[in-house]
Amino acid sequence: MKLLRALERFNIFMGVASGVAIFLITLIVVADVALRALFRQPIPGATELSTLLMVALVYLGLASVQTTKSNFRMEVLINYLPSGIARILNLLTTLIALVAISIIAWYTTLEALHSLSVKEMSYGAVSFPIYPARTIIAIGFVLLALQLLIDAVFLLVGHDTKDKS
Template sequence: MTILETAVRQIARVLAVLSAGAIVVMVVAIACDVIVRNTTGASVRGMLELAETSLVISVFFGLAWAGVKGEHVCVTLLVDRFHEAATRLVQIVVWALSTVFISWLLYATVLRAIDSTTMREERFGLVRWPIYPMRWVIVAGLVALLLVALLNLARSVAGRLPMGPESELQAVLVQQERVAAQTEESLEALDKQVPGASAAETIPAGGTR
């Protein structure tokens, strides 16, 4: 697993956590608004806008993690009947087209975000709610998704499967091996400082050496 792949996974994981948090905020905001409306007959100022903002964050910050986990919509009814070489070619074409499309979408979104920021776009309701920060949230989500698409394209060209459950399991195994190696190095360093210390740590409580 390359450094780039590790970095993309970490970025997607952080965005996924923020996405999950946004879902919680959205649910709480809607619940509060419904309770207050049924109780007093009036809405809570800003709750609707907060829920809409949380919806944008939850959707676009979750795209990259779905790509990393391989949880996007994928129909393999036809590809499963191809030979390995044909399947690899299809994957290369699909991820190349996906990269081009996401790049075009990102370009258009950046232009729209710049215009929105320049005019300080707002939503007028019960409160004045700025819209332009959410334009940049969409940009950030698309950038992360583009990194995933580029990484999957590189994996397909190299003859590897796109990121998904198998690659996620491999990443976990690599992380466990790394932790085990670091633990072994720490024990060796401790043993050099205090001879027999690492062996003493392995003796059960109440046991004898």
């Protein structure tokens, strides 16, 4: 159980890291706009870097949202069911999500490894590596799959996933 708790803390940390990406995107955009306005010179690669940070913002936060139980759920229905049925339904939906996200994690990991092996780059005004974004997406889905596995384990042993004490 300590390992599961450590993974959850790591997922929360990754959520904070995704929040830092918002700050960095803001800095890059403000600096780029200021340099364009003052010196008519943009920051080369600012758009591409902001896009990479946007990917980090979204995908590194996936598991954190699941850890804090902030994902969309049909609680209107679940809250009116008897607790035993609600627990079974919660376990069933968690297992379905685990299977679906695990498949996505598997394929995104394969794509990230391929992209890394060929050092995939974008072509435009500035060549920018694509493999970091693909790697971030894979990491996000792997962490989400692990969090869903943690949730399933807690549900199987009878702990409420909202209060894992």
